[in-house]
Amino acid sequence: MFDSWILDKCIAKWPTFVNCLESTEFKLNSFISEGKWNNDHLQLFFGEQLIDHITQIPIDAGRRYDLMELKTKFSGKSIAALDFQALTDNNGRTAIWNWMKKLKLRPNVELFWWRLCNVAIPSNDFLFRRRLSIFSGCPRGCEEDENGCHIAGKCGKLRDVISILNSWGFKLPFFANLHECLEGLKKLVGKDSFIANMYCTTTWLVWKSICKLIHDGIEDSLNSLAARAVSTATVSNFINSTPDNWDTNQ
Template sequence: MELKMWQNRRENGELAMVSDLIDNINKKWKTELIMNTFQKEIAHKILQIPLAKTDCKDMKVWKGELSEEFTVRSVYKLLQEASLDPSNYLLQADTKDFYKKLWNLQLPTKILILIWRISWNYIPSLANLRQKRVTTTARCPRGCSEEEDSFYVFRQCLVSMDAWISLNMAWVTEYTDQNIWPWLTWLEVVRERKLTTTTGRSEHKEEELWESIQFDAAFDTNSSISASGMVARGQNREITVSKSTLHSNVSSPFVAEALACLEATRLGIRLGFNSVTIMGDSKTIIKKCKAGVRDKSVLSAIMVDIQNNKNRFQNIIFRFIQRTENGKAHDLAKEALKKEEGSYLVEETRENLDLGERWPRNPD
C-alpha cells in the first residue's frame, strides 16, 4: 500500500509503502520513524492499528456492510439512501431494523429470500392472485373458510399448523402480534435461544474435565492504555495462575477486549493446556473467535493471531459468560491499569481486592 506523502510533516523519500513503517522482525510499528514523519494526530492513529504476529496477506474491505464483505444488496442500499427522500417509508426505522436483522440471520439464502418475499407480501397467495385477476376466489382450498393471505398461510391455516407441529415447532404460532414483520424476526430470536440452550448444555458437559481461562479488559480513553486480566483454572476449577498485562496505543474498548482474549490464548499455550475453554464477557469478541473465516474489521490482525493460536491446542472452545461471572478477571485488569504494571501470580487467589468502584463498561 502506497503512502500519501502530502499528509507527512516533511518529505521522506525513503518511505514509499506502509511496510516501510513496520519492523518485520519484531512485528511492531517503527514508532520513532512514524512520530518524526507524520503529524502527531496521524501518527497516533497509525500506532493504534494492531499488527499481527502471524504473516498474512492484505485483503480488500467493503465498508458498506457490517460484515465488511461486498454485496450487491449493500450497494443498492447505499444508492437508495442517497437518492430517496428520508421521509419515504422504505427508510423508516422499523423497516430498516427489520431488514438489518434479516440479512444477518445465519440461514440459507433461499430461506432469506422467501422471508423477504413474505415481508413484502410477494408470495402467490390466493388473495394476491385474485388482486392480480389470476383467480376469482381467495378462500383457502384446504377445507377452511378463511381468505388465504400471507398471514393466514403461515400462521392460521390448519394444514400449516399441523406442519409446524410435525416439525416440533408449534411454538412459532404462539406470537400474538398481527404484524408479520415482528413475527418473522421473533421466530429467529426464539430459534437461536433454543439452539443456544441445547448446544450450551452439551458443550458445558464436554468441558467438565478441561482447564479454563477467563479474560477481561480495562481501558483508559485518555491515555489509550488498556490492561488485560486473566484467571486460569485447573480441571477441578481451582485458580492456578492469575495474570495481567498492559497494552499501549489501544484505540477502543473492543480492541482492548480482543487483546485480552489474545493474551488468554497465549497464557494457555504457556501453561501447556491441552484442552481449554476461553471465557469472556464480550459477545462481539467471542463471536469473532468462533468464526472460521478471516475477520475484516479493525480487529483483523488480533483475530489472525488468535486463530493461529487455536492450532496450538488439541481442543479449544470460546464461550461467552455474564459479567457477573467474570469479576476476578475484571479486578485484575482494573488493578493493573490503576497501578500501570502487570503481574503474574501462581496458585494465588485475590478474594479481597479493595478496588473501589468498577470501571464503567461500554456495551458490545
C-alpha cells in the first residue's frame, strides 16, 4: 500500500515512479521466492524499516489468490454491526462533503480534508492501528495520539499558528476534536466562509509541515505557516468566487 508520505518522496520523479509500478519487477510475486520474502529484491525498492514490516506479513504458499480482509477485524463487532456502521458513516460523510464543497478550497486542501473525514490520513495512529508502526503519538511531542481529532484541532503547532493569525486580525476558532471542528466549520458556511477556508488551509499546511519534520528533520516556522495560510486561502477564495463574465477593466 502506497500512502502520500511515499508518493511525496517520488513526486519529483513521477514518470520514473509510474514506470516502476508498471514494470514486471514490481509485481508482488517478484518479492516472494520459494514461499518466502526475497530480501534482496525488497532492498531494491524499500528501506529497512518498511522491509521489517513487510517481512512480518505471513505468506500462505497454498493460496492462489488474494482475499479481502476487514481493516476493523479486531474491533470485536459482528459483520452486521460493521455493515450498519459503514452505512451510517457513509451517509454522514456525504452530508459533510455537501457543505464543505461550498468553502471553495484548493483541490489539494479539499483532498486532504476528504481523507481526514474518511480516516485515510497516514498519521502515526493510523499506522499503529494497521500494525505498521509501534508509535501512535504526535511526532512534535504533544503527548497525544496523532489521530484526526489531534490533526484537526488539538495539535499544539496548529493552535500556535491560529493564535498568530488571530493576532493579525483574523478570528479563527479553536476546536477540541474533529467532530467539534466539522460542526463549527459547517456553521461558518455562508456566514464567514473565508474564515472556514483559512482554517482548513491552515490545518493542511500544518500537516504538510509535520511530514517535512518526519522525513527531513525540519519544519516550517509559525510565521511562515501563518503567512502561507493567508495567501493560499485568499487566492483560492478569490479564484473560486469571481464571476464568469469579467469585463476588460476587471
